[in-house]
Amino acid sequence: xxxxxxxxxxxxxxxxxxxxxxxxxxxxxxxxxxxxxxxxxxxxxxxxxxxxxxxxxxxxxxxxxxxxxxxxxxxxxxxxxxxxxxxxxxxxxxxxxxxxxxxxxxxxxxxxxxxxxxxxxxxxxxxxxxxxxxxxxxxxxxxxxxxxxxxxxxxxx
Numbered sequence: 001x002x003x004x005x006x007x008x009x010x011x012x013x014x015x016x017x018x019x020x021x022x023x024x025x026x027x028x029x030x031x032x033x034x035x036x037x038x039x040x041x042x043x044x045x046x047x048x049x050x051x052x053x054x055x056x057x058x059x060x061x062x063x064x065x066x067x068x069x070x071x072x073x074x075x076x077x078x079x080x081x082x083x084x085x086x087x088x089x090x091x092x093x094x095x096x097x098x099x100x101x102x103x104x105x106x107x108x109x110x111x112x113x114x115x116x117x118x119x120x121x122x123x124x125x126x127x128x129x130x131x132x133x134x135x136x137x138x139x140x141x142x143x144x145x146x147x148x149x150x151x152x153x154x155x156x157x
Contacts, residue, residue, distance in 0.1 A: 001097075002077075002095045002096065002097055003095065003096050003097075003098070004094065004095055005092070005093055005094055005095065005096065005101065005102070005103060005104070006103065008092045008103050008105055009081070009092075010090070010107075012092070012103055012105050012125050013105065013107065013123060013125045016103060016105075016125035016126060016127050017126070017127050017128070018124075018125070018126045018127070018128070018138065018139060018142065019123065019124070019125045020123065020124045020125075020126075020139065020142045020143050020146050021121055021122070021123040022121070022122050022123075022124075022143070022146040022147045022149070022150045023119060023120065023121045023122075023150075024119075024120050024122075024147075024150050024151050024153065024154075025113055025117060025118075025119055026113070026117055026118045026119075026120055026153065026154065026157060027115075027117050027157070028117065028118055028157045029118065030086050030087070030110045030111075030112055031086055032118075032157060033110055033118045033120055033153070033157070034085065034086045034087075034110060036153060036156045036157060037089065037108055037110075037153075038060050038089075039156070040052065040053075041156055042153075042156070043068075043149075043152075045152040045155050045156075046149050046152060048070055048071055048149075049068055049069070049070060050069050050070075050071065050072055051067075051068065051069035051075075052066065052067070052068050052069075053066070053067045053068075054066050055067055055077075060080065060083060061080075061083050062080060062081060062082060062083045063080065063081075063083075064079075064080040064083060065077060065078065065079055065080075066078045066080070066091070073098065074096060074097050074098045075096070075097040076093045076095065076096045076097075076101075076104070077093065077094055077095040077096075078091040078092070078093055078094070078106075079091055079092055079094045082107075086110065087109070087110055088107070088108065088109050088110065089107075089108045090105065090106070090107040090108070091105065091106055092104070092105040093105070099129050100128070100129055101126060101127060101128060101129055102127040102128070102129050103125070103126065103127040104124075104125070104126045104127070105124075105125045105126075106122065106123065106124050106125070107121075107122070107123045107125075108120065108121075108122050109121045109122075109123075120150065120153065122146065122150045124142070124146060
């Protein structure tokens with residue numbers, strides 16, 4: 001059985017109970033970073049994600065669907081509603097195998113950096129199910145975890 005989530009858009013990044021940005025400076029061009037972000041290997045270093053499958057054919061575009069399994073417990077289906085090649089991608093979770101989230105969206109913004117590098121900003125917005133006001137310790141813990149997670153892209157670059 002799967003559970004549908006309501007359709008959300010960019011307003012969710014302002015309204016969600018938890019919004020966590022994480023930025024990393026990378027010694028790779030925006031084109032190379034973009035290639036890795038759209039790869040099957042993206043997040044392969046993150047132990048929380050044990051399965052990642054793109055269900056739409058390449059090349060990806062707005063409307064692309066990706067399925068992830070988290071901790072072997074919950075599978076989520078993500079729909080990319082923004083896919084600006086080499087610059088920005090944004091998705092929302094549209095379906096989940098367990099009721100974990102009331103909403104989840106992520107945004108990846110690539111900006112050219114000094115010396116041909118890239119500044120990658122990953123923003124996660126989440127409404128955990130049943131937590132209208134998440135515990136105070138959750139936000140700093142997520143911020144640290146997200147900073148470490150996005151930094152893992154260096155392993156693929």
